[in-house]
Each structure stands twice: as C-alpha cells, then as structure tokens.
Amino acid sequence: MRSEQGVRELTYAQAIQEGLSQAMEADPRVIVIGEGVPDPKAIFATTAGLRDKFGAQRVFDMPLSENGMTGVCVGAAMCGMRPVMVHQRIDFAMLAMDQLVNNAAKWHYMFDGLASIPLVVRVIVGRGWGQGPQHSQSLQAIFAHVPGLKVVLPATAYDAKGMLIGAIEDNNPVIFIEHRWLHNIKDAVPVTGYRAPLDKARVVHAGDKVTVAAFSYMVMEALLVARALAKHGIQVEVIDMRSARPLDVDAVSQSVRKTGHLLVLDTAWTSGSIAGELITRVVEREFGALRKAPVRIASPDYPVPTSHYMAEKYYPDAVQVYEAIMALTATALTLEQHESVLASIRHTGRHDVPNAKFTGPF
CATH class of the missing domain: 3.40.50.920 (Rossmann fold)
Known part of the structure; x- marks a missing residue:
C-alpha cells in the first residue's frame, strides 16, 4: 500500500470515474463526450453517474461521426474548454486521424504557442470476447509517432486517476490509452485529487x-x-x-x-x-x-x-x-x-x- 493519507482500494475503472468527477468538480470547463458515455454500461462503468451529477450540458453522447466530433472537440479546446473525448475502441480513433494529427497535434506549433489544444482522448485497447481484427488493436505507436501528441498508458488504478487528472489539466492533446484487462484490477487510490506525471516511468x-x-x-x-x-x-x-x-x-x-x-x-x-x-x-x-x-x-x-x-x-x-x-x-x-x-x-x-x-x- 502507498503511504498517502486517505487511501482505499479502487478498481482501475472506478479510479477513472473518480478522476473524471473530481476534475469536473474542480473546473467547469471540463466536459465529457463520447459514443456511449451516458449509456447504462457507462464505458465499462468509467462514466457512471457523471450525467446525473453534472447534467446533459457537460456529459453527453455523440453521433457516429468520429472525425467531425473530434473537430468539434478541437474547436472547443481552442475556445477555452477542456474536453474529454471517449472512444470505446482505439480502432474508432482511426476515423478521426485528420483532426488529431493535422489539427490537434499541430495547432500550438503552427501558431507559435499562442494557441493550445487541451484535449484528452480516452481510447480502449485489449483482448477478449472474440473482438477480432477491428476491435482489439493496440495502436499506441501510431500516435506516439506524431509530434505534438502525448500518449500515456497507465497500468495501475493509482496512475489511471492521477494521470487522467494530469492529462485534463495539461494544455496539450493527450491520447489516454486504457487496456480493458486492467479495468477490474484494484490498487490503493487516494480519496483526494492528485496528479501523476505524464512523462516519467x-x-x-x-x-x-x-x-x-x-x-x-x-x-x-x-x-x-x-x-x-x-x-x-x-x-x-x-x-x-x-x-x-x-x-x-x-x-x-x-x-x-x-x-x-x-x-x-x-x-x-x-x-x-x-x-x-x-x-x-x-x-x-x-x-x-x-x-x-x-x-x-x-x-x-x-x-x-x-x-x-x-x-x-x-x-x-x-x-x-x-x-x-x-x-x-x-x-x-x-x-x-x-x-x-x-x-x-x-x-x-x-x-x-x-x-x-x-x-x-x-
């Protein structure tokens, strides 16, 4: 167990949900959008209760238009919002590569640091359930190849919460990769909000x-x-x-x-x-x-x-x-x-x- 005061065991999924909730409480600019976000299954329970708590204006579903909706999130980030976009499979993010690679990753550089894109894109990878070639790929290397994108892969519930809060507060676009086999693994997680580094092993x-x-x-x-x-x-x-x-x-x-x-x-x-x-x-x-x-x-x-x-x-x-x-x-x-x-x-x-x-x- 870690030594912080006020810790208890949470699953990885619960830690993500808590991190999202605490980030939204701390900053009204944080919104959550994604296919299935308000669904009863709540993206493996990681968005459970958020719509009831924060309302439909901050937690909402999106149509099957990944590139268009990612563009909306990029624009929202440019205008001062801090969107958290959720894809239930990393494969779906392939439909938004133009927005992620050509816009989100480049905007800060192209405008000489005068504009930032504080966008978090949660994507899920992993195995099981016979998901096959189009629903189980691990594509982190593709995103890591692109200057301007941060790509993180937390492996513990502690890091899932801390790195998610850190990613939301970061002024750069962050690809936040979760492996579905980690969602039910427990770890000691502090009750209060905290940040885990996005750049340190x-x-x-x-x-x-x-x-x-x-x-x-x-x-x-x-x-x-x-x-x-x-x-x-x-x-x-x-x-x-x-x-x-x-x-x-x-x-x-x-x-x-x-x-x-x-x-x-x-x-x-x-x-x-x-x-x-x-x-x-x-x-x-x-x-x-x-x-x-x-x-x-x-x-x-x-x-x-x-x-x-x-x-x-x-x-x-x-x-x-x-x-x-x-x-x-x-x-x-x-x-x-x-x-x-x-x-x-x-x-x-x-x-x-x-x-x-x-x-x-x-």
Missing part, C-alpha cells in the same frame, strides 16, 4: 538481474514473473513505462547500467512498435553496458483472429516473459523451481477473460 519491482520495461497491461505479466522469480533469489527490475510519448529513456538507461540486460514488453505488433524504439534509444546510449542484445516481446505481425481458439496463442503472456528472461540472462533453475514458477504465472481461468491472478494492489 516508475520502477514497480526492484532488481539487479535484468531490466524489464513494460507498457500498459504487460506490466501485470512482468510483475507475475518478477514475484515468482524473487522467491528463488532472481531479482528482476520491472519498469512501468507509463508513457509512449514522451518516452522516459533515462529511467531505462539507468536500470540497464545496473543489470546489463534489457527486455521490453509491448501490447502492440512487433514491427514498428514503441518497444523497438525504446530498445534503439537505449542501445544508442548504453551499448557498452549491455551484456547481450536486448529482446522485445510484442504481438505477432498479423491481425488478431476473431476465433477465441485461434486467439489463444496470439497474445504474449507471463510464460513467454519468463522464458525470455531465462534465455537472456542464461539462468537455470532446478526442475522443481521451474515447475513452481510456472504454477505461479500460468493464466488461470478462460484465456479470453482477465487472468484471475491479476488482483492488486500493485
């Missing part, structure tokens, strides 16, 4: 054997392995990267100078991934500190199958992370130790629903 498990830099939900898989290996004296350093742009290369470089090994975990496709960008930057800085070539684990380079039978082997998991750490560090365990680790990290329950071992706090 965080060590969530200290170690000196290997550095594992993970993005989004892959932080959970890394933590499972790190805790299992710690029982056998193998200390893995896990870094929650938190953000894809800005990319905190300093935090990873510092860790690599201690461990000499680097493994990067991403939820996106392997080719063109932010994992590859992070490895490149670390190699450019810390080539002499590395004892072996860095390794990345990401999704295979083909669309996600719709069939849950075919999707079962598609996503990287803790077992792959464990095997990569063992190979990268040339570490051997006894058969008994190996079986103990596997028993601790294997997914429990159906493969297309969140792992029952992901609870919290983290």
